[in-house]
Amino acid sequence: MAESFESGGFVNGDSHATKPLNIAIIGGGIGGLSFLLGLLQNANLSVIKPHLYEAAAEFSEIGAGVGFGPNSIQAMGVVSPNLRKRFEEIASDSDEVIDESGKKRAVWNYMLMGMNGRSERCPLKAGDPICKVLFDTFKKNVHRARFLDEIINQLPGGTGDGFVSFKKRCTDIVKLNDGKGVGIQFADGTYVEADAVVGCDGIKSRIRPILMKMIGDEKSINPQFSGKYAYRGLIPMDEAVDALGDTIRHSNMYFGYNGHFVCFPVDKGKTLNVVAFRTKDDGKWESADWVLPATVDEALEDYKEWSEPIKKMVKSLRKPDKWMLFEHPPAESYCDEDGKICLLGDCAHAR
Numbered sequence: 165m166a167e168s169f170e171s172g173g174f175v176n177g178d179s180h181a182t183k184p185l186n187i188a189i190i191g192g193g194i195g196g197l198s199f200l201l202g203l204l205q206n207a208n209l210s211v212i213k214p215h216l217y218e219a220a221a222e223f224s225e226i227g228a229g230v231g232f233g234p235n236s237i238q239a240m241g242v243v244s245p246n247l248r249k250r251f252e253e254i255a256s257d258s259d260e261v262i263d264e265s266g267k268k269r270a271v272w273n274y275m276l277m278g279m280n281g282r283s284e285r286c287p288l289k290a291g292d293p294i295c296k297v298l299f300d301t302f303k304k305n306v307h308r309a310r311f312l313d314e315i316i317n318q319l320p321g322g323t324g325d326g327f328v329s330f331k332k333r334c335t336d337i338v339k340l341n342d343g344k345g346v347g348i349q350f351a352d353g354t355y356v357e358a359d360a361v362v363g364c365d366g367i368k369s370r371i372r373p374i375l376m377k378m379i380g381d382e383k384s385i386n387p388q389f390s391g392k393y394a395y396r397g398l399i400p401m402d403e404a405v406d407a408l409g410d411t412i413r414h415s416n417m418y419f420g421y422n423g424h425f426v427c428f429p430v431d432k433g434k435t436l437n438v439v440a441f442r443t444k445d446d447g448k449w450e451s452a453d454w455v456l457p458a459t460v461d462e463a464l465e466d467y468k469e470w471s472e473p474i475k476k477m478v479k480s481l482r483k484p485d486k487w488m489l490f491e492h493p494p495a496e497s498y499c500d501e502d503g504k505i506c507l508l509g510d511c512a513h514a515r
């Protein structure tokens with residue numbers, strides 16, 4: 165049946181019956197909420213009517229930082245100019261330098277040694293600079309929970325009332341027999357129908373395996389362990405400066421054997437976001453739990469061969485969580501053949 169958009173209405177075949185296209189969004193992380201906001205602020209709601217279903221009782225984000233490159237900042241401005249404005253107000257910028265040709269460049273990262281080199285090929289010592297990563301455009305960092313709050317504040321009524329349902333964990337999706345849409349089943353026994361569904365339910369997605377089975381790409385169902393884990397945490401900037409000096413106020417990466425540290429300021433420089441990566445010796449992770457509570461002693465054991473300033477920073481993590489890092493293999497498609505189910509965000513392409 166031919167379907168086309170016309171101003172103010174969705175025209176279905178030759179019936180000219182105007183009805184909105186109902187889009188179900190499954191999952192309200194940064195991905196699902198950005199998509200909802202984009203539709204609410206840009207689409208004609210008599211043409212496209214979104215509704216977001218979130219498994220948890222409220223929206224929430226982890227206490228950590230997130231860095232945005234220029235593409236995502238530009239996309240954010242298209243989704244919502246107001247959100248981009250608020251983002252620019254709360255984000256911490258990368259440094260600016262003048263390069264050898266006299267051009268202004270943004271420093272995305274200062275790369276430094278976090279421990280002594282161990283061979284003639286790497287004679288550098290802990291703390292020595294390796295290089296600077298320069299770009300023409302800025303990278304900006306924010307506290308994740310604060311950014312999520314800014315998205316939520318942009319929703320109608322400041323909460324998304326009428327467009328969001330909580331405690332709705334999707335358990336199954338079926339295509340309707342008449343080919344016109346999908347049926348969505350939730351863990352609480354409720355069921356809704358929609359014209360299409362967009363899975364935004366993160367790396368442990370329920371929608372991804374449903375879609376992969378439908379398109380016959382079963383090898384792409386399960387996320388794979390990357391062989392790395394990371395301790396994540398936020399440190400008051402004063403403590404970080406005490407450990408590593410003023411250089412830590414900038415975006416830095418520290419390198420060593422079997423690990424690296426990504427450190428960047430958030431909260432306009434008041435807080436340091438630290439992600440301490442480590443290669444897992446056996447390269448395997450079989451448990452269903454991917455985030456484990458960890459102790460500082462455990463983290464210090466992992467970084468015992470690193471420099472004293474790095475160890476001092478690790479001590480400041482206090483209660484570091486330990487994250488097993490998983491990734492999805494590229495799938496053959498992220499959408500079923502008649503465009504009723506698709507994926508967005510980590511459930512599509514976490515890497």
Ligand SMILES: Cc1cc2nc3c(=O)[nH]c(=O)nc-3n(C[C@H](O)[C@H](O)[C@H](O)COP(=O)(O)OP(=O)(O)OC[C@H]3O[C@@H](n4cnc5c(N)ncnc54)[C@H](O)[C@@H]3O)c2cc1C
Nearest residue numbers: 191192193194195196219230231333334365366370509510
């Ligand atoms: C160590 C680390 C550092 C990172 N740093 C960066 C960075 O600097 N820059 C960057 O761009 N990215 C970074 N990322 C990646 C980034 O965090 C993710 O890509 C992004 O947060 C994914 O958002 P999402 O909305 O797709 O998924 P999620 O944030 O996982 O949200 C999924 C939502 O779906 C809900 N849900 C789950 N299952 C169901 C269900 N069955 N039914 C209904 N709801 C459901 C969940 O409750 C959740 O609210 C980092 C990731 C890690 C692990």
